[in-house]
Amino acid sequence: MTVGIVGAGQLGRMLALAGYPLGLDFLFLDPAREAPAGKVAPQICSDFTDAEALARLARETEVLTFDWENISVDALRALPKGAHICPPISALAAAQDRVSEKQLFERLKIPTTRWHSVESRGELDRAVQEIGLPGVLKTRRLGYDGKGQRVLRKPGDVAAAWEALGNSPLLYEELVPFDYEVSIIGARSGRGEVVTYPLNGNVHAEGILRLTRAPYGPAPLQRRAALYLRRALEHFHYTGILTIEFFVRAGKLIANEMAPRVHNSGHWTIEGAQTSQFENHLRAILDLPLGSTAPRGHCAMINLIGEMPGRNSVLGIAGVHLHDYAKTPRPGRKLGHLTLVERSAALRDRRARRLLGELAAAIRIP
Amino acid sequence: MTVGIVGAGQLGRMLALAGYPLGLDFLFLDPAREAPAGKVAPQICSDFTDAEALARLARETEVLTFDWENISVDALRALPKGAHICPPISALAAAQDRVSEKQLFERLKIPTTRWHSVESRGELDRAVQEIGLPGVLKTRRLGYDGKGQRVLRKPGDVAAAWEALGNSPLLYEELVPFDYEVSIIGARSGRGEVVTYPLNGNVHAEGILRLTRAPYGPAPLQRRAALYLRRALEHFHYTGILTIEFFVRAGKLIANEMAPRVHNSGHWTIEGAQTSQFENHLRAILDLPLGSTAPRGHCAMINLIGEMPGRNSVLGIAGVHLHDYAKTPRPGRKLGHLTLVERSAALRDRRARRLLGELAAAIRIP
Numbered sequence: 153m154t155v156g157i158v159g160a161g162q163l164g165r166m167l168a169l170a171g172y173p174l175g176l177d178f179l180f181l182d183p184a185r186e187a188p189a190g191k192v193a194p195q196i197c198s199d200f201t202d203a204e205a206l207a208r209l210a211r212e213t214e215v216l217t218f219d220w221e222n223i224s225v226d227a228l229r230a231l232p233k234g235a236h237i238c239p240p241i242s243a244l245a246a247a248q249d250r251v252s253e254k255q256l257f258e259r260l261k262i263p264t265t266r267w268h269s270v271e272s273r274g275e276l277d278r279a280v281q282e283i284g285l286p287g288v289l290k291t292r293r294l295g296y297d298g299k300g301q302r303v304l305r306k307p308g309d310v311a312a313a314w315e316a317l318g319n320s321p322l323l324y325e326e327l328v329p330f331d332y333e334v335s336i337i338g339a340r341s342g343r344g345e346v347v348t349y350p351l352n353g354n355v356h357a358e359g360i361l362r363l364t365r366a367p368y369g370p371a372p373l374q375r376r377a378a379l380y381l382r383r384a385l386e387h388f389h390y391t392g393i394l395t396i397e398f399f400v401r402a403g404k405l406i407a408n409e410m411a412p413r414v415h416n417s418g419h420w421t422i423e424g425a426q427t428s429q430f431e432n433h434l435r436a437i438l439d440l441p442l443g444s445t446a447p448r449g450h451c452a453m454i455n456l457i458g459e460m461p462g463r464n465s466v467l468g469i470a471g472v473h474l475h476d477y478a479k480t481p482r483p484g485r486k487l488g489h490l491t492l493v494e495r496s497a498a499l500r501d502r503r504a505r506r507l508l509g510e511l512a513a514a515i516r517i518p
Numbered sequence: 519m520t521v522g523i524v525g526a527g528q529l530g531r532m533l534a535l536a537g538y539p540l541g542l543d544f545l546f547l548d549p550a551r552e553a554p555a556g557k558v559a560p561q562i563c564s565d566f567t568d569a570e571a572l573a574r575l576a577r578e579t580e581v582l583t584f585d586w587e588n589i590s591v592d593a594l595r596a597l598p599k600g601a602h603i604c605p606p607i608s609a610l611a612a613a614q615d616r617v618s619e620k621q622l623f624e625r626l627k628i629p630t631t632r633w634h635s636v637e638s639r640g641e642l643d644r645a646v647q648e649i650g651l652p653g654v655l656k657t658r659r660l661g662y663d664g665k666g667q668r669v670l671r672k673p674g675d676v677a678a679a680w681e682a683l684g685n686s687p688l689l690y691e692e693l694v695p696f697d698y699e700v701s702i703i704g705a706r707s708g709r710g711e712v713v714t715y716p717l718n719g720n721v722h723a724e725g726i727l728r729l730t731r732a733p734y735g736p737a738p739l740q741r742r743a744a745l746y747l748r749r750a751l752e753h754f755h756y757t758g759i760l761t762i763e764f765f766v767r768a769g770k771l772i773a774n775e776m777a778p779r780v781h782n783s784g785h786w787t788i789e790g791a792q793t794s795q796f797e798n799h800l801r802a803i804l805d806l807p808l809g810s811t812a813p814r815g816h817c818a819m820i821n822l823i824g825e826m827p828g829r830n831s832v833l834g835i836a837g838v839h840l841h842d843y844a845k846t847p848r849p850g851r852k853l854g855h856l857t858l859v860e861r862s863a864a865l866r867d868r869r870a871r872r873l874l875g876e877l878a879a880a881i882r883i884p
Contacts, residue, residue: 474540478543
């Protein structure tokens with residue numbers, strides 16, 4: 153049984169490493185010659201929109217999935233009828249466009265930020281008037297890791313933001329003064345089985361996830377987030393892993409965005425949960441029974457960004473699990489992550505603080 | 519950093535899957551076209567004794583190791599001086615010959631069975647006279663999974679056993695009426711760091727390991743086994759994972775054999791220990807700090823032999839982790855294994871019994 157994956161980044165790499173023990177084979181499609189997943193599985197080196205390459209990927213595999221949501225919905229829709237694509241293209245399309253995403257949240261009664269679509273300078277002025285400052289101007293498409301965003305704090309910021317982003321369709325939304333950020337990850341299989349992982353508590357800096365702790369937050373928040381996730385999973389007759397990121401303000405969840413794929417905030421599940429998000433994504437798309445999402449302890453995941461610490465120094469720290477994506481270092485690039493699984497939240501936080509100190513990472517643990 | 523591995527079986531496959539998260543690359547050498555590790559990493563398809571292929575493997579990798587001990591010591595010794603081979607060839611040579619192995623145990627004061635080397639029919643008669651019946655006649659070399667062995671229970675068995683095995687140098691040893699079987703696995707790194715895993719309690723049938731439970735046995739036995747293992751590790755200035763299998767009779771350890779490699783009785787460490795035997799083997803041979811061998815719970819590992827159960831049925835059982843080696847089924851062949859990690863030994867045993875029942879495996883849990 154071969155799984156085809158569009159995108160051969162670290163998420164694809166970890167999908168393959170989770171799938172090999174299940175006896176699965178993999179075939180990736182990615183234009184990058186040195187893609188992380190291409191070092192552990194065969195890869196078709198071709199553009200994501202190359203119809204012929206996509207058709208070959210579909211032909212040579214039993215099911216198609218993706219590790220990257222900024223791929224062409226049109227190219228996937230153009231595949232021959234027999235191609236089995238999971239998660240559904242409709243969910244991918246909704247996640248690719250911030251306006252569709254907001255409309256989806258509203259339709260499913262998932263609280264989200266106040267927002268306004270922006271297609272002209274005049275519309276931006278009206279949006280700022282209506283929603284107020286501070287706010288965030290974002291491109292509707294192709295944003296990730298804080299790319300394609302400008303924060304507007306005072307009226308004078310409007311012109312520069314329009315200058316920077318005005319070439320693309322945009323969305324303006326309120327900047328939420330949140331208490332903290334969480335995400336929830338869950339899976340639905342073709343037979344309708346649904347599982348959800350414990351909430352992740354996330355810390356971002358410069359738009360990039362730096363630290364996740366799980367399980368995180370009070371039980372009512374967990375239940376509420378799981379309820380929202382289930383609504384989205386069922387709305388799409390979803391198969392695979394789906395992630396929703398939330399702001400938390402005064403104990404309430406405010407949906408920020410969703411990702412129709414395994415998610416950076418779920419990397420702790422490799423060591424920290426009974427079944428990893430990667431294995432459960434594969435189980436879901438192959439219509440196998442889903443695995444337990446119970447945590448094995450109190451986990452912290454720290455992203456390694458821009459440069460890798462030495463293997464010797466990191467592996468010398470008790471309890472640290474290293475995940476090196478085999479990528480060429482570049483400022484701001486996610487190169488790997490570290491995971492801790494501890495007996496108590498206090499111990500986990502103490503060790504995570506020490507680890508962040510040794511990495512000289514300027515991240516404050518709340 | 520690329521690790522070269524002679525032998526591309528399931529042990530090699532699991533080494534690669536443990537090494538990818540560390541950012542390592544792998545290159546295998548194995549004559550089998552459909553080798554399990556060859557499906558997850560590049561493979562040189564060539565005979566184990568092919569000097570040119572071995573030289574290429576050494577040239578293209580930073581360190582050479584093996585997943586199979588019946589490889590040619592002479593071929594390894596013939597490699598250019600620069601080749602870095604771990605574990606040491608001396609340990610491999612000792613493990614390949616049952617007489618050297620017995621002599622080693624005696625030299626290191628590790629209790630073992632009474633034994634006699636046998637090179638003629640006359641010597642066999644004298645060995646049976648001296649050691650008595652029942653006993654086991656074994657080929658000195660190339661024995662594994664019960665192959666190359668005959669049990670002698672009565673004087674009339676001697677002729678048939680000689681007929682079957684007399685072509686090769688042999689060893690005759692007493693048949694130990696053991697209470698149970700255990701093994702100990704540990705690692706030593708180049709810098710002399712040593713770690714040992716909790717004892718494994720093993721159940722064999724027809725010479726093949728069926729079930730391992732860990733941690734197993736009383737603390738004094740664990741300490742004693744760890745002491746013996748350390749003696750062997752230090753004797754060889756060993757680097758990598760070493761395994762010793764013991765019989766236990768009246769609370770005493772009697773060494774049966776050793777394996778200079780990761781071992782089937784340590785497969786539970788993938789989910790069940792802080793650091794798997796596979797990761798610690800790689801850390802040891804790359805002279806990285808060794809990882810914690812602390813167990814994450816009470817583990818059972820069940821081998822899947824001869825035929826694979828359906829993925830759907832196995833993954834539907836709570837807590838089961840599947841490892842499918844992607845091998846073609848054949849009677850008596852190890853095709854995969856299942857692992858359980860539970861909160862208590864009682865729960866582990868209950869679940870393991872139920873699982874063995876569902877697999878229709880005729881294994882009794884003591």
